[in-house]
Amino acid sequence: MILDKQIIERHNNDLMGQHNKKFQLLAEEISGLNEILNKLQRFQIAIPSWALGTGGTRFGRFSGRGEPATLEQKLEDVGLLHALNGSSGAISLHIPWDIPRDVQHIKQLATDLSLSFDAVNSNTFQDQPQQKYSYKYGSLHHVDPRVRQQAVEHNIEVMQYGVELGSKALTIWLADGSSFPGQLNFRDSFLNTLSSMEEIYKHLPADWKLFVEYKAFEPFFYSTTIGDWGQSLLLANKLGPKAYTLVDLGHHLPNANIEQIVSLLMMEGKLGGFHFNDSKYADDDLTAGCIKPYQLFLIFNELIDGMDLRGIDHATGLGWMIDASHNMKDPLLDLLQSVEAIKIAYAQALLVDRVALRKAQHENDIITAQEILQGAFRTDVRPLLAEARYREGAAINPLQLFQKESLREELVRERGEHSVGTGL
Numbered sequence: 001m002i003l004d005k006q007i008i009e010r011h012n013n014d015l016m017g018q019h020n021k022k023f024q025l026l027a028e029e030i031s032g033l034n035e036i037l038n039k040l041q042r043f044q045i046a047i048p049s050w051a052l053g054t055g056g057t058r059f060g061r062f063s064g065r066g067e068p069a070t071l072e073q074k075l076e077d078v079g080l081l082h083a084l085n086g087s088s089g090a091i092s093l094h095i096p097w098d099i100p101r102d103v104q105h106i107k108q109l110a111t112d113l114s115l116s117f118d119a120v121n122s123n124t125f126q127d128q129p130q131q132k133y134s135y136k137y138g139s140l141h142h143v144d145p146r147v148r149q150q151a152v153e154h155n156i157e158v159m160q161y162g163v164e165l166g167s168k169a170l171t172i173w174l175a176d177g178s179s180f181p182g183q184l185n186f187r188d189s190f191l192n193t194l195s196s197m198e199e200i201y202k203h204l205p206a207d208w209k210l211f212v213e214y215k216a217f218e219p220f221f222y223s224t225t226i227g228d229w230g231q232s233l234l235l236a237n238k239l240g241p242k243a244y245t246l247v248d249l250g251h252h253l254p255n256a257n258i259e260q261i262v263s264l265l266m267m268e269g270k271l272g273g274f275h276f277n278d279s280k281y282a283d284d285d286l287t288a289g290c291i292k293p294y295q296l297f298l299i300f301n302e303l304i305d306g307m308d309l310r311g312i313d314h315a316t317g318l319g320w321m322i323d324a325s326h327n328m329k330d331p332l333l334d335l336l337q338s339v340e341a342i343k344i345a346y347a348q349a350l351l352v353d354r355v356a357l358r359k360a361q362h363e364n365d366i367i368t369a370q371e372i373l374q375g376a377f378r379t380d381v382r383p384l385l386a387e388a389r390y391r392e393g394a395a396i397n398p399l400q401l402f403q404k405e406s407l408r409e410e411l412v413r414e415r416g417e418h419s420v421g422t423g424l
């Protein structure tokens, strides 16, 4: 389904009066308004192909309706999100779930929908039907060099697909780990992972980045071979300048200070990108900002501080991706909420008076420092986001439009009630 531009125009006309009132009120209080709007308009967050369908838990899966069953339909879903919010202009693919059979056709469709291809993701956490060796005991860290080689070759193949599509990064997330003490030798596992990654790194195109994602636990429960940012940073440093750490917000142990991690990775020039989501307990993969919006704001506060210091462009300097799983909500509505939450945190962080904050820090003025941060966080920036969307030709209120126009029903009519997506 391609959304008719007129539907968006009609929606915007209906909401314009109300929107303008709210926007003007806020605009008066904000200095550098146009610059902020400009930044908001340019800021794009990639949608993962695997988040467009209903996921499930290990206890079951309750299918959604009208889910995308093919790569084309996944692109159309992201195209729809992008038409609505003007901020989802990229898709992150997963091989082998999204192998493009006809590359030219897929590229053309993406161009028609104004989408680009973000990082490609490899998969050595599942066995595929034709595969010779099993990943039951891991992939890049495996004790058997033949398994490692098979996993290396898979990553090389993923990069080849990415090159054809115009991606510029490979994200490696490994399930490799152990569930019982004594099962693995930590040093051997790390060194095997390093040598496998060195092999992959050799094949990385000159203008590509390699993102090394870490995760504290799950699917294994005693150790994960790339379990935290230290292990990821060690690998990235040993691999070379094109390797970076990727931070998935759900991959930390409870109460980890993620904003501090982000700040130091940025200082080292080794922060590659993000998988946004939110969680209460572990890798819950919930809607960004639904549980800890202040944390999301504090992360953006550090990001902007670090990026501005290093002269990194906010929109293009890092890989901005969502990684989410939907079991309860309509995936498209949920993704609209996630993008909105991420951009709210970004906009609020743009409001922080950095000169005043520095001054307060130097004077040990904790009260003022807290007032500055919370003042920005407690500003309702939603009219700014709506204005940025309007200027992009997108919808003032994407969520409302989606529901009012019954867009899911349209998709169900097109695809059928029980189409099967590959949600994680």
Ligand code: AOS
Residues within 6 Å of the ligand: 050, 094, 121, 173, 213, 215, 248, 275, 283, 323, 424
């Ligand atoms: C797994 O927990 C990681 O978050 C991965 O980034 C991601 O969910 C996976 O690669 C999707 O298949």
Ligand code: ZN
Residues within 6 Å of the ligand: 173, 213, 248, 275, 323
């Ligand atoms: Zn992730």
Ligand code: ZN
Residues within 6 Å of the ligand: 215, 248, 250, 251, 283, 323
């Ligand atoms: Zn995850």
Ligand code: ZN
Residues within 6 Å of the ligand: 283, 285, 323, 324, 325
């Ligand atoms: Zn996940």
